[in-house]
Structure formats: C-alpha cells, structure tokens
Amino acid sequence: MEQQFDNILIFRSDIQTEADTHRIGMMLDNHPWIERWCVDLDDDERILRVVSAKLKHTNIVDIVAGCGYSCEELKD
C-alpha cells in the first residue's frame, strides 16, 4: 500500500481498451506533475487513478478530454 494517500485522484472514465490506455499514456506519462497513473480495465467504471501533488481533479479531466476521452471525479 502507498503511504501518501493525499495526492491520489480517482475518476470513472470511458477508457475501454489497452489501446485507449496507451493513447492517454502519451499525455500522462510525459506530464511533469503526474507521478504515477493507471486505469483498472477490469472494473466496470474503468477507474482512472492519478498520483499528483500539484494537479487538481479538473486539470486531469481537461488533460483526458484533450486525448478524446472523458472522466469524472469520484468522491471518497
């Protein structure tokens, strides 16, 4: 388990496949303020999980939209 839980942003998304994941990866992998990210393709809501100390949920929604996909914040 990760010890730093405060910088984790969770979204439901419409990312469906490995190819989709690869496409948004081109943006997320190269973003200087994104430490880690992943998508759970096993889950019905295709949960996108981003670790970033500086970005907010709205920033991630915009970045993902820029790749042609959508995501919505899930509140804990």
Add this chain to the structure above:
Amino acid sequence: MRTRNVDKVELVKQKAMEMAVAEGLERFSVNKLAKACGISVATLYIYYKDKDDLITEIGIEEGKRMSSVVLKDFDPQSSLEQGLRKQWENRSRYMMENPTAMLFFEQLRSSSYHDKVTATITADFKDAMGAFMKNAVKRDEIKEMPIEVYWSVAYAPLYSLLRFHSQGQSIGGKTFTISDKVLWQTFDLVVKALKP
C-alpha cells in the same frame, strides 16, 4: 489529511476474501467489493491501484499473518516430534479459525497471483522451518530427504483432514468433522513414518 481506518482495512480484507471465494477471482470486482463493504469505490482505489494490486496486497497481508500464527511458540531447536506437534497445533488452529482465508489461499494457488504472494513469505518463516529440519537431521531424528517428500508426509495429511472438515465430508461423501482424536491419531502415524 487522509488516514487509514484500521477497522475499514480489516473489513475490506475480510469481504475481499469472502467475495473471491464465493465468486472466483475472475468475477471479483473492486466496485462490487466497495458495495459489499458499504464504502465508496474511490476510497478503495485510494488504497489500492487496481483489482490485481488489491488481491495481491490482501494475499500478502494474510500470508504474513498466517506465518506469524504458525511460528507462535515454535522452537526450531525442539525435537522432531515436539516441533511437528506445535506446527500441527498452530496450522490447524489457523485453518479452523480462518476457513475463508484457507479457501482464499487455495484460489490464489492456482492463479497468476500465486508467485507474487509466495515471494513475500517472511524470511523468518523460511529460516525457522529450514533450521528445524536441519537440526532434526543432525540429531538423526529424520533422514535427509527432498523437501517435497518431507512436506508430503509431514503436513499433507493434516491439510487433507482439514479439507475434509471444511467440506463436511470425507471419502465417498461420508459426513466428517475433525476431532482431536483423529488429528493426533494421524499425527502419531506421521511421526512414525518420518522416523528413520
């Protein structure tokens, strides 16, 4: 600041094992688990990256707990019979008190999670079991033999009895409940078989 709620973590672990046993690892989903626990999906994903991470972490945590129960009051210097007796006591207690965990481990054994989970079995556990075997060989209480042979004689009968018990039936569907008499009768035969 987000903190881990220990009670919630324990609830998630228990429900996850129950769900994996009831529905299988293929049909297991983090969403369903969140509903079963009465917590938000987001909360689970804060602690675990994805389904694979959750199952692996829970397997590792429970594996460590099992190791500590199995090693409790076990002395690797003890005689073959004493040490094995303590192992049978500890292992049967863990299995009887944690039937869901036992079935969960059986599921992991035949899955892709198995290697990751077993790789983290504590060094303490491996060291203690290895030292116990070496000491018994040195004292001529047992002949040197491949670990698979040793395990098949020393522990497989115990797990066979526990499996019969958890299924409520033995050979040919005969109703079965484990008793101390049956357990220690089997144990005596195991010790007899292992002695040179």
